Amino acid sequence: MAEQFMTLHCAPCASCRYETWQRIVDGRLCWDDNYYCAEYGVHACDQGWGVPPPLMRERIVAAEGTVRLAVGGPDGVPLKVVRELYRLTLPQLREARAHGLDATPVEAELLRGLRSGPQV
Numbered sequence: 850m851a852e853q854f855m856t857l858h859c860a861p862c863a864s865c866r867y868e869t870w871q872r873i874v875d876g877r878l879c880w881d882d883n884y885y886c887a888e889y890g891v892h893a894c895d896q897g898w899g900v901p902p903p904l905m906r907e908r909i910v911a912a913e914g915t916v917r918l919a920v921g922g923p924d925g926v927p928l929k930v931v932r933e934l935y936r937l938t939l940p941q942l943r944e945a946r947a948h949g950l951d952a953t954p955v956e957a958e959l960l961r962g963l964r965s966g967p968q969v
């Protein structure tokens with residue numbers, strides 16, 4: 850039977866290594882996740898578009914930190930862009946607009962690029 854976490858053994862051990870990173874490909878956010886355990890000979894990798902799933906994003910944030918970006922207004926990242934990228938609800942969007950957004954460095958690079966893109 851296919852289990853979603855079939856590649857994982859019961860608990861992370863000292864040999865478990867996780868590598869998660871983000872890239873920008875053709876102007877889109879993309880993530881790669883690698884899991885490897887020499888002890889159990891397990892290796893799994895995954896990849897996707899957009900903002901990574903929360904657990905992976907936590908690893909990126911732990912490794913690289915975050916950059917606070919202004920949202921909305923003349924100097925901020927457009928609300929529409931933020932909402933679409935992070936799939937925010939309206940209350941979350943208001944929160945981001947009021948307090949800024951904690952983006953990973955790669956997300957910040959993408960969002961800054963979109964902000965300074967051609968004005969239509």
Ligand SMILES: [Zn+2]
Nearest residue numbers: 862864865886
């Ligand atoms: Zn392990």
